[in-house]
Amino acid sequence: MKRFIFWGLWLGFVLYAFILAPPDRPDTVDLIFRLSTGAWDGINPVVVAVFNAMGLWPVVYAAVALVDGQGQKLRAWPFVVMSFAVGAFALLPYLALRQPNPQFSGSKNALLRLLEARWLGALLTAGAIALAGFALLKGDWPDFWQQWQTSRFINVMSLDFCALWLLFPVLLKDDMARRGLSQPWVTAAVLALPLVGACLYLTLRPPLAEVSEAEGVTVG
Numbered sequence: 450m451k452r453f454i455f456w457g458l459w460l461g462f463v464l465y466a467f468i469l470a471p472p473d474r475p476d477t478v479d480l481i482f483r484l485s486t487g488a489w490d491g492i493n494p495v496v497v498a499v500f501n502a503m504g505l506w507p508v509v510y511a512a513v514a515l516v517d518g519q520g521q522k523l524r525a526w527p528f529v530v531m532s533f534a535v536g537a538f539a540l541l542p543y544l545a546l547r548q549p550n551p552q553f554s555g556s557k558n559a560l561l562r563l564l565e566a567r568w569l570g571a572l573l574t575a576g577a578i579a580l581a582g583f584a585l586l587k588g589d590w591p592d593f594w595q596q597w598q599t600s601r602f603i604n605v606m607s608l609d610f611c612a613l614w615l616l617f618p619v620l621l622k623d624d625m626a627r628r629g630l631s632q633p634w635v636t637a638a639v640l641a642l643p644l645v646g647a648c649l650y651l652t653l654r655p656p657l658a659e660v661s662e663a664e665g666v667t668v669g
Contacts, residue, residue: 455545462538462612470601477602493596495588496603498580499610502644505573505580506613507532509647510540512564513620516627516657518543519561520550537612544619551626553657561657570652577645614643621650628655 474480483492484500511529518525523546531539563569596603618636625635639646 452545455541458612459538459541459545462541462608465608466538466601466605470604471599473601474599477600480602493589493592495584495590495593496596498584498588499603499607502577502580502610503536503606504533505576505644505648506536506610508564508569508573509617509644509651510613510620512569512651513617513624514540514543515564516553516561517547517550517620517623519555520553521547523547536609537616538609540613540616544616549623551623553627557657565657567652570648570650570654574645574648574652577648581643581645610643614647615640617647621647624654627657630655 480492480496483489484497489497507529510532514525514529518529523543525543525547528539528543557565593603597607598604617639621636621639625631635650639650642649
């Protein structure tokens, strides 16, 4: 049933983005170029914050999905790589195809050790807090609402952010189990603080123990 739900969400998201969302504006390509190059003068800070947040979300997901994928028949890394370009459009198929995976066996490679590092979580948290503060304190929210209704890019990007925020607990549940965490308030706290909560979780979560598949010995 969960697979049908995720595939349904993916299909609905695709249909909305290409059929139901507001039309593209003539300045969309120029806006994306300016956002990508840091030429933010004249751009609503809320748009700047959401755009940059969409660069943090794939790293956050990589920190949980790549561990999860190590115990799956279907590896997570292709979906994570594609998420840097298309966000939830790439990750929803992985969520539909994966199996529950509350355990971890084997060893951590160099990439997993990097993604496990608390300093990386702290760096992501600092970035998320800075973006949230920038949007809340400097942003023009009535203007953002107007742009959300008239720009396909801003509309879909914002919904993509919300999808990544609300879908994170799907992988969070198993990641917590792999680390011996069962407190329900952790999920509530992550959801209460969009992006910031997920980054804080990466900073504060216990390290993942390495377990030899052959010997069943915990390495650390």
